[in-house]
Amino acid sequence: MGPTGPKRRFAAGKSTTVTLADVARLANVSEITVSRILRNIGPVADATRDRVLAAVADLGYVPNRVAGTLASATSNLIGVIIPSLSNIVFADVLRGIDAGLEPSGFRPVVGITNYAAVAEEKLVGSLLAWKPAAMILVGFDHTPITRRRLQQSGIRVAELMDIDSEPIDLAVGLSHRAAGYESIRYLVGRGYRRFGYVGHDWDTDRRARLRWDGMVEALAEAGLTFEAEALFEGPSSTQAGRTMLAGLLRKPHDLDVVMFSNDDMAVGGVFHCMAEGISPKRDLALFGFNGLDIGQALPTPLSTIRSNRFLIGKTAVDRILSQPDRDGATAVIDTGFEILTGETA
Template sequence: MAGVSEITASRVMRDRGPIRAETRDKVLRAVAATGYVRNGLAGSLASARSNLVGVILPSHTNNVFPEVMAGIGQALSRSGYQPVVGVTDYDPATEEALVRSLLAWKPAAMILTGLEHTRETRRMLETASIRVAEIMDIDNRPIDLAIGFSHLEAGRASARHLLARGYRRIGYVGHDLDADLRAAARLKGLVDQLGEAGAPLERRHLTGGASSVQRGRSGLGALLAQHPDCDVVVFSNDDMAVGGVFHAMAEGMDVPGRLGLFGCNGLDIGQALPKPLSTLRANRQRIGEIAVERIVMDDGPETGPAIIDVGFEIVAGATA
């Protein structure tokens, strides 16, 4: 119907190779007229690869990951590939099952969160002969490509910032750090830096479960009931810190005069508070974009495991 060869029609449908605009338009008009839908399964059988990119995230409720997915989605929209997304709820066994399921569909590449996986997950990815990007963390050796920032150094930088502000009686409120290994790494960096400065982190409260605004609010109340002398509290992330702000407001507590509050992630909700939250942030959308650019759109040679550090910044805010 379009008056072109099968190869040309195939290139248009797969968005591959140089195609003149008028030729593309003829093929797409024929597609619309016939209601044709490309058989992706047949294509993957012929090429031993699909146009799918597996994306595995730890959470769909944590406000960090929609930004990461926005970067992945925008970059993939320019590439002709489609994402297939799975959510682990921070469970390594669930991640392993998702990796096994997605690899069965012969994806072109995989994007996972973090560098810690089960032995079987790592084995499957190492033998899959596809590009693999591990995002959000660079504190260990990647399978192929790691894109993110050092959470250990982020914790240290947070400590240095607060010490420079004159704080010495520092407290911590966190969620389930056995599941959220990046939050645990930030805490380790914080503890190490404070210990080296002679201000050990002795005032802590862990709430258990996933992070949330409510857990941050109740967690700060519990911490202050046990350690009322805190002059600043670091939270495992901004969700928790926003809850801390709400606790302080409910108690009529002067922030930062009576108590400083410091988060991590730089979420919009924290910056929209009457007093913008003091926090730490990285460009999460750019992390997602780089992952796609490097493992899907970059035709350059593979040179072994590599790390891309996007860095982070301290947001001074007005709460600490």
């Protein structure tokens, strides 16, 4: 960057940088061979290629795309990887990230995984190759290669939305297990006893599973269980919530409240109730998670838990910019949550 660009203060810290020579030694080939394989130039024996790629994965090596440019060149990029653009939850996080970066001169480069860990692995490799000042990701579920690359990068790494596991560097978010637990305690305190659950694929949304775990724990403490459950085999959506609640209510049981994995699903549940003449709260209570605007704009505002998504993104950037060097110690920032009483439970 020239004199008008941001002053570079992000350093490699105490990391051990893996070089092309390290890969060549482990694979027992020349550095030229490694370079040709990584750039996919010229014919190479399959066995040699496999050996080099295995060494790359084992060492967590990331090619330096900045090499060969001016010696003074530095990156003013912040890598940001999120699971989805269709889910407004992550749009709110991005707004917080952008608000934090706007006055700094650093700019986000955004990648979308569609909840696929392998896609995240590829994006992390690509972004690290451009030597970003920091990396911001959602959650803790990474492939071993992704985790190794992030650990060895030496730059600040922020994992957002969740604080229920040990971070690589910095975690900013809320305890989803605690959110699930407190939602049940709140509803039990309001007299509800017969609980149902409507959710989406836990394999792609670990945080939804953590909330369910917290709910189960709180129910057990009250001597209760979920009397009926319905899981959609795919990502959450309003239509999925409507369909799954309809299926749940066709079964013989006498539920007085249904918990939803998030507000997307819960809003769909409200639409089903409206279509079938079921009065939320009077006939069947509904409770969501996230505190989305659409849930609060319904004729009957949704009862839910609000996560502070803008604050999560902004807080992560503020911490990265104020403490740009990774010092080896991990940090967790709890941005909390709040119960929105609404009118559906």
